[in-house]
Amino acid sequence: MKLIFEKSQPGRRGGELPKPDVPAAEVPEELRRKAPPRLPELAEPEILRHFTELSTRNFGIDTGFYPLGSCTMKYNPRVNERLVMLPGFRDLHPHQDEDGSQGALELMWRLQEALIEISGLHACSLQPAAGSQGELTGLMLMRAYFADRGEGERRDTIVTADTAHGTNPASVTMAGYKLAKVQTDARGNVDVAHLRELVDERTAGLMLTNPSTLGLFDEHIEEVAAIFHDVGALLYYDGANLNAVCGISRPGDMGFDIVHINLHKTFSQPHGGGGPGGGPIVVRDKLEQFLPVPAVAKEGDRFRLDFDRPKSIGKVRGYTGPFGVFVRSYAYIRSYGPRLREMSETAVLNANYLLARLKDAYDLPFDRLCMHEFVLSARTLKREHGVSATDVAKRLMDYGFHPPTIYFPLIVAEALMIEPTETEAKETLDAFADAMLAIAREAIDAPEAIKEAPHGRPVQRLDEVRAAKRAIVKYGFEDHPDADAEPAAEPRQLEAQKGA
Amino acid sequence: MSYLSLTERDREEMLAAIGVASVEELFRDVPRGVRFDRELALEPPLGEQELSRHLEDLAARNIDTSRELSFLGAGIYDHYVPAIVDAVLQRGEFLTAYTPYQPELSQGVLQAIFEYQTAICELTGMDVSNASGYDGTTVAADACFVAKHATGRAKVVVTEATNPQVRQVVKTYAPGFGLEVVEVPHRGGATSADDVREAAADAACVIFQHPNFFGCLEPAPDLAAAAGGAGAIPVAHVDLLSLGVLEAPGAYGCGMAIGEGQSAGNYQSFAGPHYGFLAARNEFIRRMPGRIVGETVDAVGERGYVLTLQTREQHIRREKATSNITTNQTLLALAGLVHLSWLGPAGLREVGEACMALAEHAKRRLVDAGFEPAFPEQTTFKEFAVRVGRGASDAVRDARAKGVHPGYALGRDYPGLDDVLLVAVTERRSTTDIDRLADALAHA
Numbered sequence: 001m002k003l004i005f006e007k008s009q010p011g012r013r014g015g016e017l018p019k020p021d022v023p024a025a026e027v028p029e030e031l032r033r034k035a036p037p038r039l040p041e042l043a044e045p046e047i048l049r050h051f052t053e054l055s056t057r058n059f060g061i062d063t064g065f066y067p068l069g070s071c072t073m074k075y076n077p078r079v080n081e082r083l084v085m086l087p088g089f090r091d092l093h094p095h096q097d098e099d100g101s102q103g104a105l106e107l108m109w110r111l112q113e114a115l116i117e118i119s120g121l122h123a124c125s126l127q128p129a130a131g132s133q134g135e136l137t138g139l140m141l142m143r144a145y146f147a148d149r150g151e152g153e154r155r156d157t158i159v160t161a162d163t164a165h166g167t168n169p170a171s172v173t174m175a176g177y178k179l180a181k182v183q184t185d186a187r188g189n190v191d192v193a194h195l196r197e198l199v200d201e202r203t204a205g206l207m208l209t210n211p212s213t214l215g216l217f218d219e220h221i222e223e224v225a226a227i228f229h230d231v232g233a234l235l236y237y238d239g240a241n242l243n244a245v246c247g248i249s250r251p252g253d254m255g256f257d258i259v260h261i262n263l264h265k266t267f268s269q270p271h272g273g274g275g276p277g278g279g280p281i282v283v284r285d286k287l288e289q290f291l292p293v294p295a296v297a298k299e300g301d302r303f304r305l306d307f308d309r310p311k312s313i314g315k316v317r318g319y320t321g322p323f324g325v326f327v328r329s330y331a332y333i334r335s336y337g338p339r340l341r342e343m344s345e346t347a348v349l350n351a352n353y354l355l356a357r358l359k360d361a362y363d364l365p366f367d368r369l370c371m372h373e374f375v376l377s378a379r380t381l382k383r384e385h386g387v388s389a390t391d392v393a394k395r396l397m398d399y400g401f402h403p404p405t406i407y408f409p410l411i412v413a414e415a416l417m418i419e420p421t422e423t424e425a426k427e428t429l430d431a432f433a434d435a436m437l438a439i440a441r442e443a444i445d446a447p448e449a450i451k452e453a454p455h456g457r458p459v460q461r462l463d464e465v466r467a468a469k470r471a472i473v474k475y476g477f478e479d480h481p482d483a484d485a486e487p488a489a490e491p492r493q494l495e496a497q498k499g500a
Numbered sequence: 501m502s503y504l505s506l507t508e509r510d511r512e513e514m515l516a517a518i519g520v521a522s523v524e525e526l527f528r529d530v531p532r533g534v535r536f537d538r539e540l541a542l543e544p545p546l547g548e549q550e551l552s553r554h555l556e557d558l559a560a561r562n563i564d565t566s567r568e569l570s571f572l573g574a575g576i577y578d579h580y581v582p583a584i585v586d587a588v589l590q591r592g593e594f595l596t597a598y599t600p601y602q603p604e605l606s607q608g609v610l611q612a613i614f615e616y617q618t619a620i621c622e623l624t625g626m627d628v629s630n631a632s633g634y635d636g637t638t639v640a641a642d643a644c645f646v647a648k649h650a651t652g653r654a655k656v657v658v659t660e661a662t663n664p665q666v667r668q669v670v671k672t673y674a675p676g677f678g679l680e681v682v683e684v685p686h687r688g689g690a691t692s693a694d695d696v697r698e699a700a701a702d703a704a705c706v707i708f709q710h711p712n713f714f715g716c717l718e719p720a721p722d723l724a725a726a727a728g729g730a731g732a733i734p735v736a737h738v739d740l741l742s743l744g745v746l747e748a749p750g751a752y753g754c755g756m757a758i759g760e761g762q763s764a765g766n767y768q769s770f771a772g773p774h775y776g777f778l779a780a781r782n783e784f785i786r787r788m789p790g791r792i793v794g795e796t797v798d799a800v801g802e803r804g805y806v807l808t809l810q811t812r813e814q815h816i817r818r819e820k821a822t823s824n825i826t827t828n829q830t831l832l833a834l835a836g837l838v839h840l841s842w843l844g845p846a847g848l849r850e851v852g853e854a855c856m857a858l859a860e861h862a863k864r865r866l867v868d869a870g871f872e873p874a875f876p877e878q879t880t881f882k883e884f885a886v887r888v889g890r891g892a893s894d895a896v897r898d899a900r901a902k903g904v905h906p907g908y909a910l911g912r913d914y915p916g917l918d919d920v921l922l923v924a925v926t927e928r929r930s931t932t933d934i935d936r937l938a939d940a941l942a943h944a
Contacts, residue, residue, distance in 0.1 A: 001607075004615050004841055014842040015582050017850050017927055024853060025860040028879060031717055033747050036845040037622040047841050048584055051612070055591035058608030062592030071598050075503050079548050081590065084769075088559025093572040094771035095908050096563060097900065103561030104770050117541050129634035129772070130827035132814070140676065170814035170824035174645070176676040179819050217529045247540045248527060254534045264827065272831025273609035274599040274631060274791060276773035279827075292672075314672030318575065318637040318665040318760070319771030331555060335501040337545040345523045346504050352526055353514040369518075369526055393602065403602055408815070425505035426514065457604040459804035467796035467808040471785060473628045474618040 001057070001458070004050050005475045008040040014047055038477060057458045058273070059402055065428050067354075069373045069405035069417025070165070070213055072243045072265035077335070080268070080328040089327055094319040098304050104323060105303035108296045111330040115282050118242075118333075118340065119259045120252025123288035125295065126280045127321040131240060132167040134260025134279030135207065137292065138236045139175035140313045141258060141283065142204050144290040145234065148311060155204035155233070161190055163214055163409040165240060168207045177204060184411055188216040188366035190224055199227050205234040210254065211241050211371035213409040213417070215351065217249075225255025234258065234287075242266045243421070244348055244372035247341030257284045267329035278325035292316055346422035347372040350429060354420055357433040361440040365412050373419035375412050382414050387443040387450050389414040394461065395442070397454035399435035465492035501547045565768065568900070569933055571862075573883050573924020574713070574908040575636065575663045576771060577763045579741065579851070580928055585765050585838045589831060599791070599826070603806045610805035613793040613830065616837040623743040623840075624736075624757035625750020626779035631791035632833040633825065636760025637669035639776035640707055640737065642789045642823060643756050644670060645677055646780070647705035647733045649787055649822075654679055657699045657727075661686040661712035662737060664913040670707070679704070689714050689875025689885065693722035700730035705755070709737040710746070714910075714922065715859070715883030716875055721752035728753055740764040740777070740836070742881055744848035745856065756780045765839030766832050775829035775836060786812060789823030791830075851927050855882035859925040862934045866923075869942045874910075874920045883924040885910060885917070888941060892921045895941060904940035 027033075042050070060066070066073035084090065092104055112124035128134040139158065146155045158177045160168040163184055172179045180198045185191040190208070206228050211217045218224065228235050237256035243266045251259045263269045263278030271277065283291065293312045294305035305320065336343055348371050355374045359367070363377040381387040393403030393416070405417040420429060442450055454460070472481060506514070511523070520526060527535070546554060565578050572578075589595065593608060600606030600613075613631045620629035633639040644656045656674070658667050660683045667683065674681045682703070684695045691708060700706050706727035710718040724734035735756040736749035741763045749757040762774040780788060786809065794808030814821040843851060863873060863884045874885035888895040892909035899906040911918035921941075925934070 001611065003611065003618075005618060013844050013846055014584075015847055017580075017847060017854060020854050020858050020861075020927070020931070022857045022861040022931060025856040026879075027745050027856070028717070030721060031747055033743065033745055033849075034751065036849065037619075037743065037748070039619060039622060039843065039845045039848060040841045041844045041846075042841065044584060044842065047838070048587060051588040051838060052591065054608040054612055055588075055593040056608065057611070058593040058597055059602075059605035060593045060596030062596045066598070068598055068601075073598060076596050077503060079552060081595075083552065083555045083559075085586075086556060086559040087564050087566045088562040089564075090767045090769055091564035091566050091578070092562045092770040093565060093570060093578070093768050093905075094576055095572050095574055096770075096905070097896070100563035100568070100900075100905075101770065103558035106561070107555075107558050114542055120536075129638065129829075130825070132824040132826050133634065133638070136676070136824060140672065143675070166814035166816070166818045166821065167824045167826055169819035170817075170821040173819045173821070174673075174676055174824055176678055217527075219529055219531060222531055222533050245530075248536055249530050249534050250536050253536060270595045270831075271598050271827070272829075273594050273597040273606070273834070274613075274830030275828040276832060277827035278773075315637070315665065315668040316672055317669065318635045322772035322774075323770035324773050327555070331551055334543065334546050334551055334554065335503075337542045338540045339502055339545050340540055340542070342502065342504065345526075346506060348526050349506070349511065349514055349523055352518045352520075356518045369520075369529060394604065397602070397604055402605060405601075423503045423505060426510040454604045458607045459604055459802050460798040460800060462603050462798050462804045462806050463796045464806050464808070467794040467806045468811070470794070470796070471809060472795040473785070473792055473808070474614070474621045
């Protein structure tokens with residue numbers, strides 16, 4: 001398919017603008033643009049067809065089942081898309097005065113209150129734009145908290161698990177902390193004995209996902225929390241897997257002091273092919289004074305922005321955060337109310353059902369009941385039949401499914417991380433399980449069909465190594481290099497995490 | 501209202517297949533001491549109609565720009581968003597997809613990002629763009645991180661005439677990066693190249709906004725040369741819709757170009773979600789934060805697109821990654837691409853010319869009404885600062901009583917400019933609107 005730039009015809013145009021009846025203003029010569037940017041020149045019908053055709057080469061939840069582990073790909077209600085386009089939300093300026101934005105501030109305050117209740121903590125900031133920014137904000141709060149107590153110099157280390165999302169260690173570095181990694185024990189819990197060796201008075205805190213990226217609830221979470229609290233350190237909850245435990249177990253009750261919540265996972269903000277998201281953080285009362293400014297506060301019947309927080313870490317994003325995301329997630333929470341527990345229970349039921357149907361055909365590294373997701377391994381298929389997790393993933397496309405997350409968590413070889421979510425029907429789960437079982441049989445009987453998968457997609461397997469080596473990252477117009485200039489080789493793919 | 505699909509019979513069959521008697525039994529690994537033993541104290545569930553009414557009530561308590569003539573800007577602008585943007589964003593295949601980890605199922609969004617990267621590079625004159633950052637503030641922090649590692653220097657310079665939101669975010673991120681932040685004051689609404697030269701001596705980068713927060717054009721090539729001459733990377737914070745009339749930062753020596761993308765394709769939406777863009781020269785490509793899409797071929801030589809240079813990223817490099825970013829703002833960046841495609845090069849120039857001409861007209865109209873420009877020496881783009889002869893917040897209050905929001909009171913961020921109002925004029929404002937502004941301010 002051609003790029004939009006390759007469809008461009010000089011002199012053709014899309015939109016027209018009103019011509020203001022005022023004199024032109026002059027740009028000083030030295031600041032004026034010399035060569036016009038080569039934006040595409042197309043009429044509006046062609047532009048719409050271009051993007052419509054692109055959309056047909058994409059797969060979303062609306063297209064089909066999307067069990068991408070750790071990403072919580074649940075149905076995105078269309079009513080929320082309608083509500084976010086109400087002019088009172090869509091066309092509201094962030095610097096509108098408080099009396100002209102009472103509805104928006106009230107919505108944010110109500111969302112904060114709901115997230116506080118769901119997480120079992122005391123104060124919320126909606127400002128972080130995504131989960132990883134929530135993590136970084138949480139670490140900044142730890143830094144501010146310890147600096148305020150005169151322990152800033154001493155507390156220099158954060159502990160993360162070997163099952164952690166890559167964002168955890170990356171956030172630790174960006175926040176200027178040292179990293180210590182704790183191992184996972186034979187049952188898939190944090191290895192408590194190893195943890196005791198790592199934690200001392202230099203420890204600032206722990207970052208943990210619970211249930212973990214293995215889809216397992218940590219059976220020693222109370223002991224883990226006590227180990228940190230006993231040395232005065234803090235616990236950070238990576239909320240990526242909150243969809244498993246809403247109304248069932250709250251991070252604050254588990255002992256966590258700071259939580260981020262992925263609004264684009266648990267609370268159904270559509271992920272838009274990579275974003276937007278939302279990563280509000282909720283904290284224990286002793287950390288409230290360090291939260292980003294402004295805070296949304298309620299005084300009587302009025303809502304206001306509070307900038308008066310002398311010990312605040314500052315701002316991590318512009319203005320008050322991604323408001324449209326708040327509208328959708330607030331609407332989602334109001335749809336369920338206390339039935340959020342049923343949402344999580346159903347997510348866990350769906351996952352355990354799939355696990356029960358699949359565990360004999362694939363390796364199961366930790367044989368326990370799972371929470372909202374589980375991790376299988378294709379290592380036997382790989383060893384005995386040469387069929388890898390990538391091959392299984394690509395073959396699933398032929399059956400009409402989006403693949404699970406693969407090669408993550410890193411501690412499981414040939415990992416297949418499956419998260420069905422609560423919004424799927426039993427027939428869908430059965431069809432997916434049937435496909436996974438068929439692929440396991442094909443691996444024995446007809447492995448070639450799997451290794452050549454996918455079939456009938458716009459492209460076959462792509463050469464990722466060549467992409468990284470040549471780094472063609474924009475269209476070059478008349479100088480555009482021919483990506484196929486070198487002799488065709490076997491496509492090479494990076495065996496790295498695909499998902500989460 | 502819920503979005504659950506299972507029937508009672510489904511549940512029973514599924515529990516039997518799992519081999520447990522109840523849903524509760526599925527949670528047996530959750531220690532008793534951390535189980536939540538009451539119902540969540542949330543308001544009762546709402547059906548779709550009640551939910552709609554509730555949110556319509558909340559929306560009605562906001563005064564948006566369809567209910568009040570608005571000259572608010574200060575970083576977020578009321579530009580026209582063409583209907584085709586909404587049409588493309590409502591395609592469920594784009595809206596409800598995750599990050600394109602599986603390229604065979606994601607060629608649509610991957611190609612769209614590749615096209616977005618191309619458009620950003622064309623506008624800014626840079627070699628590489630990422631697939632987006634969170635907004636126009638966080639990309640500034642990202643640029644500091646890139647610059648620190650590229651130069652080994654531990655100080656960054658930001659001009660005082662850069663959006664205060666951007667400066668606050670940079671200052672919040674800086675301690676974790678091990679960076680000191682120095683601000684260069686403005687002189688009469690613009691920045692002096694001599695001041696930049698002095699401050700840049702041991703700096704990793706110099707970030708300057710152009711047009712700056714006051715709407716004034718900076719001597720951008722001189723600022724870039726002053727920064728570059730001192731060994732600091734010049735970073736321009738620019739407005740995409742200005743780049744049909746203003747020179748591309750790459751053409752005057754900047755190492756990076758960043759900014760808030762909202763003005764291209766996004767509604768104001770009480771500040772988001774929007775997108776930030778970050779583009780750079782080739783020498784920084786392997787230090788870039790965030791997703792980047794690259795072109796390659798498949799097994800039969802067919803052209804295709806993949807996420808590339810992933811060894812920079814957190815899911816591969818973990819604590820050695822160039823950033824922790826994973827979720828970005830792809831859908832909003834797609835909106836930007838659609839809007840820019842709809843404008844084309846001629847439309848982009850025209851929208852810039854229209855904003856500039858209307859803002860100039862508004863400035864003259866206010867001068868005729870007896871107000872003084874705050875920075876009379878400077879050329880402005882779509883926004884200008886004007887002295888209102890009293891507290892600007894009071895002027896805002898009184899004008900709003902007449903149905904006109906006249907702009908942003910600068911005293912909040914710039915002590916000493918308490919009587920100065922920042923007025924934004926986009927292509928959506930007419931000369932009649934501008935007359936109403938002048939009247940509302942003059943007779944307040």
